[in-house]
Amino acid sequence: MTVFLPAVEPTLPASEVVWHFAFVTGKLLVPDEANLQLLTVSQTLFMPSAQSRHYLGRLEGIDCWASVLPAEPVGWKAVPLRAAMMQMPEPLMMVAARAAQVLEWDRAHRYCGACATPTEIRTGERARVCPACGHIVYPRLSPAMMALVWRGEELLLARSPGFAPGIYSALAGFVEAGESIEDCVVREVAEEVGVTVRNLRYYGSQSWPFPHSLMVAFTAEWVSGEIVPQEGEIEAAGWFPIDALPGIPPRFSISGHLIRDTVAAIRDGSLR
Ligand SMILES: [Zn+2]
Structure with missing residues (x-):
């Protein structure tokens, strides 16, 4: 298990090399010729021209920084975060996701949302504070549910x-203010495809930095109702036998894990 220890301030001594997650106009910098699976720490870059710089923590003892640069340095190119993440080993991918969310929070909260005064970085925690009214802003997280509805040996996709x-x-949707995640699953499934479910089982969660979701995934057993796709939200939906699935997302996202693991659970009889 890879160990990532988050921190707001670096501890001394600093690691000899660092992971530097640098972004230009919202895209992640990677070496021109990079195969990201093969990236090593010796290929990282120090970037003194950073406009904004945040310490993230240590990945297996190596300091990790996030920064925003004004332009691509020679030999590097900016690529969409999602495409870059798909090529990264999982531990690095998750730190890249963290970097993107910290920088997006920093970019979007330069001014107090209550009184418009410029905010300041708060020491000791990941927060920006308004010196005039005391309003504190933490990195924003938007919880969203994901539900894989099953019926016998079929999945609703x-x-x-x-x-x-x-x-x-699988189906997905954002949690509303005042709502539990379980309530959200039942509501979203009803809204998106018109069926009712029970027997919710927690599967797992994944930070999803597009731009700041926390996906919380469940399996849910179909109870009643025929599929009626929600206009504008669902282009097509149907029941698929587990041995005749359509194209599904890669394991990169939690949906890819959820669907494959649920197929396996149905086959071995552990999902009931
Ligand atoms: Zn304020």
């Missing part, structure tokens, strides 16, 4: 507009 061609996935 759906497409949203914007999915890659041919790809189907």
